[in-house]
Amino acid sequence: MDIFQKCRDFTEADEARTSGYYPYFTVIHSESDSKVSVDGRELVMLGSNNYLGLTTHPHVRERAAEALAKYGTSCTGSRLLNGNLDIHEELEHRLAAFVGKPSALVFSTGFGTNLGTISAIVGRHDTAVIDKDDHASIYDGCKLSYGKVIRFEHNDIASLEEALVSAIERNGDGGVLVVVDGVFSMEGDIAPLPEMIPLCRRYGARLMVDDAHASGVLGPGGEGTAAHFGVTGDVDIIMGTFSKSFASLGGFIAADAKVIDYIKHNSRPFIFSAAMAPPSVGACLGALDVMESEPEHRLRLWKIVDRMQSEYRRLGFDTGASTTPVIPIILGEERLVFEFWRRLLDAGVFVNPVRPPAVPQGRALLRTSYMATHTDEQMDLVLTAFERIGRELGVIGS
Ligand SMILES: Cc1ncc(COP(=O)(O)O)c(C=O)c1O
Incomplete structure (x- = not known):
């Protein structure tokens, strides 16, 4: 058998691209900070590991x-x-x-x-x-x-x-x-x-x-x-x-x-x-x-994390056992994760949808993470988007 046969048989990525639900290799045209430029739009970045915001x-x-x-x-x-x-x-x-x-x-x-x-x-x-x-x-x-x-x-x-x-x-x-x-x-x-x-x-x-x-x-x-x-x-x-x-x-x-x-x-x-x-x-x-x-960067990060942890829980989202700047929004089903991700993108919020094998079966989630350079206004925008979409998709009650 041709060793490349598996490459020709791999159609998952093409199918996702065609359906408009392909979340990978997004092209970013700006520096890596609390907001990024994608396709001429500015998105609040909740998908990075730049916890202290030191890239800039x-x-x-x-x-x-x-x-x-x-x-x-x-x-x-x-x-x-x-x-x-x-x-x-x-x-x-x-x-x-x-x-x-x-x-x-x-x-x-x-x-x-x-x-x-x-x-x-x-x-x-x-x-x-x-x-x-x-x-x-x-x-x-x-x-x-x-x-x-x-x-x-x-x-x-x-x-x-x-x-x-x-x-x-x-x-x-x-x-x-x-x-x-x-x-x-x-x-x-x-x-x-x-x-x-x-x-x-x-x-x-x-x-x-x-x-x-x-x-x-x-x-x-x-x-x-x-x-x-x-x-x-x-x-x-x-x-x-x-x-x-x-x-x-x-x-x-x-x-x-x-x-x-x-x-x-x-x-x-x-x-x-x-x-x-x-x-x-x-x-x-x-x-x-x-x-x-400059401890102020770590202190600012934790202020944001404390706020987001308690706001997500208050809204009714399942954030698992997280107590850190990595806050998962656990949705379980892959389809729901991709629909939520797509709507967040339209609302100006960049998150990472995560599916098995990166997480156990039945624990598909939106991975959100926070950085010291996020502003309070950006976090307001994020919470408003999560609340609206969470209700639209029946993830949280009205
Ligand atoms: C827990 C853990 N270990 C190791 C790595 C690998 O680090 P790097 O991406 O810097 O090569 C990562 C990166 O995602 C990670 O999350």
């Missing part, structure tokens, strides 16, 4: 521009060989201090960070124990490793314990790495680390937390989920991405120096991939400066 912050732009001017556009090679800049190392020192770990390592993408870390740590005789709702990059990091994988029910401590028991039984001499999202990317709920840590200890497992949606957002200074719970010393690997609050591109892990040194010399996605580009490093350094010196 003058200091972040300036540090990216300085790095571009000094180091050029690319490192054209791996950190291991020719691509290791002083600013990569400066960023690693700053990040380690920021999250409260001895050492850190930066990668060129967040996805590659999970691939590179999990596959380096989980060897042939080891087991990765992961939450069913973990991000795709965690699943793929496990696939890339030669170890066993056991999934546990989302945020369910009894199920985690069962998974650990079964890992130990099957493992022989191998070790166990538990990997969870700190803030879950689709439903915005938080992993219960204080309950997970004693179990990891009891069964001799190490714990890695993906803080993609928590860095800059949770914790007293935006340090992430471990700091939010006051358990930084008990989380073995803190992972983060730069494509969200850091307003850049890349990812990092922070851990003990020996762990970082091992990953640095044994992670294929790290070694055989080019270093993070200089302007991205500059933007990250700028974002860290801002996170450390």
